[in-house]
Amino acid sequence: xxxxxxxxxxxxxxxxxxxxxxxxxxxxxxxxxxxxxxxxxxxxxxxxxxxxxxxxxxxxxxxxxxxxxxxxxxxxxxxxxxxxxxxxxxxxxxxxxxxxxxxxxxxxxxxxxxxxxxxxxxxxxxxxxxxxxxxxxxxxxxxxxxxxxxxxxxxxxxxxxxxxxxxxxxxxxxxxxxxxxxxxxxxxxxxxxxxxxxxxxxxxxxxxxxxxxxxxxxxxxxxxxxxxxxxxxxxxxxxxxxxxxxxxxxxxxxxxxxxxxxxxxxxxxxxxxxxxxxxxxxxxxxxxxxxxxxxxxxxxxxxxxxxxxxxxxxxxxxxxxxxxxxxxxxxxxxxxxxxxxxxxxxxxxxxxxxxxxxxxxxxxxxxxxxxxxxxxxxx
Numbered sequence: 064x065x066x067x068x069x070x071x072x073x074x075x076x077x078x079x080x081x082x083x084x085x086x087x088x089x090x091x092x093x094x095x096x097x098x099x100x101x102x103x104x105x106x107x108x109x110x111x112x113x114x115x116x117x118x119x120x121x122x123x124x125x126x127x128x129x130x131x132x133x134x135x136x137x138x139x140x141x142x143x144x145x146x147x148x149x150x151x152x153x154x155x156x157x158x159x160x161x162x163x164x165x166x167x168x169x170x171x172x173x174x175x176x177x178x179x180x181x182x183x184x185x186x187x188x189x190x191x192x193x194x195x196x197x198x199x200x201x202x203x204x205x206x207x208x209x210x211x212x213x214x215x216x217x218x219x220x221x222x223x224x225x226x227x228x229x230x231x232x233x234x235x236x237x238x239x240x241x242x243x244x245x246x247x248x249x250x251x252x253x254x255x256x257x258x259x260x261x262x263x264x265x266x267x268x269x270x271x272x273x274x275x276x277x278x279x280x281x282x283x284x285x286x287x288x289x290x291x292x293x294x295x296x297x298x299x300x301x302x303x304x305x306x307x308x309x310x311x312x313x314x315x316x317x318x319x320x321x322x323x324x325x326x327x328x329x330x331x332x333x334x335x336x337x338x339x340x341x342x343x344x345x346x347x348x349x350x351x352x353x354x355x356x357x358x359x360x361x362x363x364x365x366x367x368x369x370x371x372x373x374x375x376x377x378x379x380x381x382x383x384x385x386x387x388x389x390x391x392x393x394x395x396x397x398x399x400x401x402x403x404x405x406x407x408x409x410x411x412x413x414x415x416x417x418x419x420x421x422x423x424x425x426x427x428x429x430x431x432x433x434x435x436x437x438x439x440x441x442x
Contacts, residue, residue, distance in 0.1 A: 113262060114226070114279035114292075115333065115343055117322050119301035120350055122273065126342035127349055133381045134191065134344060139334030141193030142247050142289070144201035145324065147176045150236050150252045154213045157255035160298040161312040169209070171313035172253070172320065176204040178368035179324070186390035187378050188328055191336050191344070195246070198328065206242060218258035220271050226262045226292070230281050233290055237283065244286035249327050251291045251320065256298040256312075270294045275302035276319050278327040289331045291323035303350060305361040307374050314374060321375040322349065347379040348386035 151169055153159070161168040179185050180202030188198050210232070216222045233250050236242070254260065261269035268274060278291040296302035296319045297312040307314050322345040329336045329344045337343045352365050352374055364372035366388055377386035383393035 113268070114277035115326055115330070115346075116262075116268060116274040116277045117302075117319060117345070117349060118273060119275055120303070121301065125340055126346035127351070129338055129340045129342050129347060130385065132338040132340065132342075132347075133384065134329075134336045134338050134347075134379060136191070136193070136336055137334050138194060139330070139332050140195040140246055141188075141191060141198050141335050142249070142328040142331055143196060144199050144203070144247050145180075145249050145328050146203045146205040146243075146247055147249050147251060147324070148205045148242055149173065149176075149207035150233065150250065151207065151209045152212075152214070152232060152252060152254050153209055154211055154255075157214075157258070159253075159312055160256035160295050161310050163310050165209075167310045168313045168316070169207070171308055171310055172317060173204060173207055174371060175317050175320065175368075175373065176202060176324075178371050178373075179321075182366075182368050183389040183391050184366055184368060184375070184378075187380055187387060188325065188344075189390070190380065190382050191329055193335050202324075205248065206240065208236060208240060210236060214254075214258070218254070218260070220259050220269075223259040223261045223266065223269055223271075224254065225260070225264055226279070229260065229290070229292055230288075233288060234281075234283055237288070244283055244288050246287055246289065246331055249289050249291070249324065249331075251293050251323070253293045253316075254295065256295045258294065259299070260292060260294055262292075270299045275299065276323050278323045280332055287332060289327050291320070291327060293320060293323070305374050307362055307364045307372050317373060318352075318375045321345075321373075325378050344379045345376065348377040351377045351386050353377050353386070353388055 149169075149172060151165075153165065159165050159168040181200050185202055186200045189200055191198065214224060215228050215231075216224050218224050229252050233252055237244065237250075242248075259270045261267070262274075262277065266272075275296050276291060276293050278289070280287050280289045282288070293316065295312065296315045297304070303315045303318055305311065305314055305318075325345045326343045338347065355365055356363055356374070364374050366373050366375055375388075377388050379385075380387040380390070380392065382390070385393075387393070
């Protein structure tokens with residue numbers, strides 16, 4: 064998303080204090096650590112009074128047209144490695160939009176986090192060091208759970224889930240499961256088909272008018288909790304449409320999820336890497352699946368990760384100054400050319416060589432004539 068020119072410190076503090084009050088009602092201890100805020104530089108000008116949205120297709124053009132602008136480091140930390148924890152929030156009677164069932168949807172999403180580590184795709188992240196060092200090419204699935212507890216709201220356009228509800232759910236699951244917090248853990252919260260959510264109580268930024276997903280952070284017991292709101296992208300619409308694994312809903316969700324995975328790893332506290340327009344690593348390539356996908360194709364994968372096919376959006380690489388699917392793109396030590404290019408180079412070389420030889424012959428002939436004339440005159 065694009066950053067807004069607001070100071071982060073004051074708004075973040077109010078947001079965390081409000082979150083602490085709401086979560087405390089559910090018996091979860093939330094402690095706001097000013098030392099943590101200072102340590103991670105959360106008072107930097109980078110605005111984090113709202114999350115980083117993945118806008119719906121066609122909604123935002125500031126980022127996808129900002130090619131040529133490198134990401135720069137604003138001083139904050141990155142995730143050294145990523146351990147993902149998945150929360151599938153499916154109350155009784157609620158399902159994902161998958162035509163082949165909730166288990167298929169969940170299994171494919173889990174598989175992505177088992178596959179993506181130690182690949183050239185994930186290795187794109189290692190070119191971006193943070194205040195805490197250089198990230199590794201490591202991703203682990205730490206755990207997952209299906210939570211059947213009811214939503215606190217209807218999840219409709221008129222009564223959507225709010226970000227405070229999502230944070231409460233994550234904090235409760237962390238407490239119940241004994242799961243860890245900290246910069247190297249990423250929580251992804253998945254909600255059912257057609258379930259609407261908004262970041263704010265005023266319903267300004269919602270699944271029905273703005274975003275497909277977003278990532279953000281809050282503080283729980285003195286540690287950051289980095290998380291992503293993962294609505295059911297196929298059911299809310301304008302979030303992509305393709306089917307490479309036999310489950311369109313899961314395939315669409317995985318590409319959205321890869322967007323949030325990369326951005327959370329690269330900019331977990333919203334003060335690390337973005338460009339001069341405030342666009343993060345995945346924003347600049349949103350819904351860009353690369354030139355290998357023909358127009359209108361809905362079934363061809365663009366990456367194979369540890370033997371499994373996926374279609375994921377490309378990610379921004381400062382190394383090659385463009386969107387890429389691999390850290391190896393554009394950095395081959397030996398340039399390769401198609402046969403027609405080699406033939407063209409050979410013909411050009413022969414023509415140029417012939418022209419040079421002819422030029423030299425003409426020059427030599429002119430020089431000889433001059434010498435003869437001068438010699439005759441002297442005689």
